[in-house]
Amino acid sequence: MQLVNEANSLLINAKFYVLTQVGSVSRAAVINAIYEKALRLSSSAKQSSTMGETVNLMSNDSQRIYEAFPFWNTVWSSPITIIICVILLILQIGLATLASVFLMFCLIPLQIMLGRKIGELRRAMTKHTDERVKFMSEILQGIRVVKLYAWEESLAKVIYDIRERELAVIRTQACLKAVNMGLLFFWPVLVTMATFIVYSLDGGTVNTQNVFVVLAFLNVLRFPVILIPYGIATIAEGVVSAGRIDRFLKLEEISTAHRTQVAVGEDGQSGLEVVGGEFRWAKTQPYPTLENLNLQVKSGELVAVIGHVGVGKSSLFASMLGEMHCSQGRVNVKGRIAYMSQENWIRNTSLRNNILFGLPYDEEKYNRVLDAAALRPDIAILAEGDATEIGERGVTLSGGQKARVSLARAVYRNELSDVYLLDDPLSAVDMNVGRQMMYNCILGILKQKTRIVILYVPTFVACCSPPVRIVRSVSSDSPPVCCCCAVQ
Ligand SMILES: Nc1ncnc2c1ncn2[C@@H]1O[C@H](COP(=O)(O)OP(=O)(O)OP(=O)(O)O)[C@@H](O)[C@H]1O
Numbered sequence: 141m142q143l144v145n146e147a148n149s150l151l152i153n154a155k156f157y158v159l160t161q162v163g164s165v166s167r168a169a170v171i172n173a174i175y176e177k178a179l180r181l182s183s184s185a186k187q188s189s190t191m192g193e194t195v196n197l198m199s200n201d202s203q204r205i206y207e208a209f210p211f212w213n214t215v216w217s218s219p220i221t222i223i224i225c226v227i228l229l230i231l232q233i234g235l236a237t238l239a240s241v242f243l244m245f246c247l248i249p250l251q252i253m254l255g256r257k258i259g260e261l262r263r264a265m266t267k268h269t270d271e272r273v274k275f276m277s278e279i280l281q282g283i284r285v286v287k288l289y290a291w292e293e294s295l296a297k298v299i300y301d302i303r304e305r306e307l308a309v310i311r312t313q314a315c316l317k318a319v320n321m322g323l324l325f326f327w328p329v330l331v332t333m334a335t336f337i338v339y340s341l342d343g344g345t346v347n348t349q350n351v352f353v354v355l356a357f358l359n360v361l362r363f364p365v366i367l368i369p370y371g372i373a374t375i376a377e378g379v380v381s382a383g384r385i386d387r388f389l390k391l392e393e394i395s396t397a398h399r400t401q402v403a404v405g406e407d408g409q410s411g412l413e414v415v416g417g418e419f420r421w422a423k424t425q426p427y428p429t430l431e432n433l434n435l436q437v438k439s440g441e442l443v444a445v446i447g448h449v450g451v452g453k454s455s456l457f458a459s460m461l462g463e464m465h466c467s468q469g470r471v472n473v474k475g476r477i478a479y480m481s482q483e484n485w486i487r488n489t490s491l492r493n494n495i496l497f498g499l500p501y502d503e504e505k506y507n508r509v510l511d512a513a514a515l516r517p518d519i520a521i522l523a524e525g526d527a528t529e530i531g532e533r534g535v536t537l538s539g540g541q542k543a544r545v546s547l548a549r550a551v552y553r554n555e556l557s558d559v560y561l562l563d564d565p566l567s568a569v570d571m572n573v574g575r576q577m578m579y580n581c582i583l584g585i586l587k588q589k590t591r592i593v594i595l596y597v598p599t600f601v602a603c604c605s606p607p608v609r610i611v612r613s614v615s616s617d618s619p620p621v622c623c624c625c626a627v628q
């Protein structure tokens with residue numbers, strides 16, 4: 141008996157250990173699949189799912205899948221255990237078993253009801269907590285204004301009110317949890333009592349032999365009866381989450397079939413080549429954003445791209461990066477691409493880390509990059525130099541400063557990149573800084589690289605090879621299309 145009990149707990153715990161392990165490996169695989177998919181989503185698919193939803197899939201839905209794993213076996217094995225136990229009980233105490241089974245199963249709807257109520261309260265509590273945390277962080281962000289206008293008391297009152305509502309929900313939830321817990325301990329006693337009462341009313345004799353056997357069976361019966369509703373609910377949640385993840389993983393992807401990327405040193409002269417390209421942002425778009433696109437940029441060449449606002453200059457870069465649907469033509473790239481986007485972005489970290497972006501610090505190279513991106517005067521006025529935290533939580537940089545940090549980030553990885561796509565790097569800076577950036581950086585430190593730069597200023601355009609102009613051809617019976625042509 142002792143050995144059986146020990147083997148039982150050993151095997152049950154081993155089962156939970158293995159299934160939890162499988163669950164966490166599956167969770168990691170699901171997170172990885174979502175991350176990889178997010179990088180391949182087409183532009184139209186990106187519009188149908190927000191960043192918040194993707195993060196939610198990675199954190200909450202993957203967690204639901206992890207939690208469901210330990211219960212897969214319980215759900216099919218519990219009914220078998222219950223049937224065997226009931227048969228053995230009937231053999232032992234006859235029809236009095238029905239009383240115990242009836243009472244045991246009464247616990248299931250009771251538990252489901254309590255579980256639902258606790259879940260509802262948890263959602264209500266999260267709403268209050270979110271509201272409180274959001275309000276509190278807004279107060280902390282604007283603490284200077286709060287102090288200046290002496291709004292502390294009135295704002296504290298608002299926070300206390302929200303907290304009070306939150307606490308009321310927590311209290312109710314705690315009471316329900318206590319009732320639930322109490323039921324779990326009290327119910328087996330009730331079931332045992334009821335079973336023996338019915339058994340003795342039915343004419344049975346209660347003796348040590350059948351008391352111990354019945355107690356042992358009821359004890360075995362208790363575990364699957366408690367676990368079934370919980371297991372079903374957890375698996376149902378896991379299945380719903382798996383469905384959501386499945387829908388995300390089936391979203392439209394960008395095809396890379398039209399794109400070849402060869403290493404530097406392999407055949408061909410061109411650094412970058414687009415032949416007969418026709419590109420759309422969405423597959424369903426009735427007319428292409430870029431059409432009749434023929435462009436050949438030799439290795440080490442500097443090409444300026446010019447054209448009216450909204451004509452498709454940034455789209456040209458997106459087509460080269462493989463972010464648009466290609467309905468015709470092909471793109472050949474020699475080497476790795478470094479891309480500076482038109483919307484400059486910075487991370488919430490120090491200015492230096494924003495430039496290094498994970499690469500090791502090399503003082504000499506770093507200083508050269510700072511000079512090339514004309515960042516030294518800006519660093520000189522920052523309180524802690526390049527160790528100053530920038531971004532939303534730190535010092536806010538001007539548009540021109542952000543553009544130069546982005547350029548410096550791209551330039552710092554010049555050993556890793558062969559082709560530079562710079563989207564309007566000089567738009568947010570004045571003529572003097574622009575000149576420095578053009579001569580020291582684009583024509584200086586990057587002079588060996590293949591460079592395609594979107595530019596507006598004629599003086600700078602003149603420094604490049606004959607520019608590529610993107611024009612919009614509009615005729616009365618055809619929709620507006622862009623074509624890359626007219627080398628000036
Ligand atoms: N991510 C995107 N998804 C869908 N459509 C886009 C996207 N980016 C640009 N477009 C569309 O492509 C067309 C060309 O825009 P694009 O940004 O390429 O112009 P641009 O020449 O770079 O303009 P600007 O001079 O203002 O930078 C526009 O009609 C725009 O609506």
Ligand SMILES: [Mg+2]
Nearest residue numbers: 453454455482
């Ligand atoms: Mg643009």
